[in-house]
Amino acid sequence: MKSLRAENLKKYYGAGNNLVKALDGISFSVDAGEFVAVVGTSGSGKSTLLHMLGGLDTLTEGKVWIEHQDISQLSKDELTIFRRRKIGFVFQSFNLLPLQNVYENIVLPIQLDGQKVDEEYIQLILETLGLADKKFEMPNNLSGGQQQRVAIARALAAKPAIILADEPTGNLDSKTALDVLGLLKFTSKKWHQTIVMITHNDDFAQLADRIIRLEDGKLLGDD
Numbered sequence: 001m002k003s004l005r006a007e008n009l010k011k012y013y014g015a016g017n018n019l020v021k022a023l024d025g026i027s028f029s030v031d032a033g034e035f036v037a038v039v040g041t042s043g044s045g046k047s048t049l050l051h052m053l054g055g056l057d058t059l060t061e062g063k064v065w066i067e068h069q070d071i072s073q074l075s076k077d078e079l080t081i082f083r084r085r086k087i088g089f090v091f092q093s094f095n096l097l098p099l100q101n102v103y104e105n106i107v108l109p110i111q112l113d114g115q116k117v118d119e120e121y122i123q124l125i126l127e128t129l130g131l132a133d134k135k136f137e138m139p140n141n142l143s144g145g146q147q148q149r150v151a152i153a154r155a156l157a158a159k160p161a162i163i164l165a166d167e168p169t170g171n172l173d174s175k176t177a178l179d180v181l182g183l184l185k186f187t188s189k190k191w192h193q194t195i196v197m198i199t200h201n202d203d204f205a206q207l208a209d210r211i212i213r214l215e216d217g218k219l220l221g222d223d
């Protein structure tokens with residue numbers, strides 16, 4: 001089953017001499033459970049692509065389907081709910097709430113959505129990510145790698161169809177980064193979740209099932 005389909009994505013900024021074609025006709029699809037790395041030089045359109053896949057910004061042209069939903073067909077409110085249920089985001093800055101403990105940070109999106117927390121599943125995520133003994137710690141008492149594992153746990157918690165990660169290990173040393181990415185890969189396989197991850201690091205990209213290369217807003221390669 002395809003969990004993600006991008007068709008002829010275009011995102012243009014500015015006009016005339018200042019026109020920037022951040023995305024210039026990108027199409028690909030991703031199978032459920034696949035781990036895709038997106039690489040490319042600075043300015044090639046990686047972050048723009050991730051924003052468009054996550055419905056965080058509107059396209060100039062093209063369509064994105066997450067599972068069977070064309071996200072351009074959703075109203076603003078519907079898209080907010082859809083995103084919360086179907087997409088997990090992991091960013092370079094961990095974006096944890098400093099006054100909430102690890103457990104509270106992880107279940108917050110589920111509670112905001114008015115859903116019941118699957119305590120057994122949350123416990124399993126905590127154990128899988130090596131966070132079981134940190135459940136009631138405050139984020140500031142954790143190392144960078146631990147904080148990013150909490151952010152991954154939070155992204156996984158709502159059992160999303162797809163996880164979009166923008167340089168998720170950009171703030172970590174390379175050993176911690178590899179540990180965190182290994183866990184991200186392991187959890188995605190275990191729970192059959194699709195991952196699209198931007199990275200600058202070729203070693204990290206090699207961990208993925210597939211690498212998509214961007215250049216000047218175009219797909220340079222897909223292997």
Ligand SMILES: Nc1ncnc2c1ncn2[C@@H]1O[C@H](COP(=O)(O)OP(=O)(O)OP(=O)(O)O)[C@@H](O)[C@H]1O
Nearest residue numbers: 013014020022040041042043044045046047048049
């Ligand atoms: N809001 C914006 N307004 C105008 N131009 C933009 C905007 N956002 C991005 N761009 C331009 O679009 C192009 C692609 O940017 P994008 O951030 O997607 O690249 P990137 O590959 O993620 O780069 P980096 O690796 O440096 O983060 C760049 O030329 C950038 O300057």
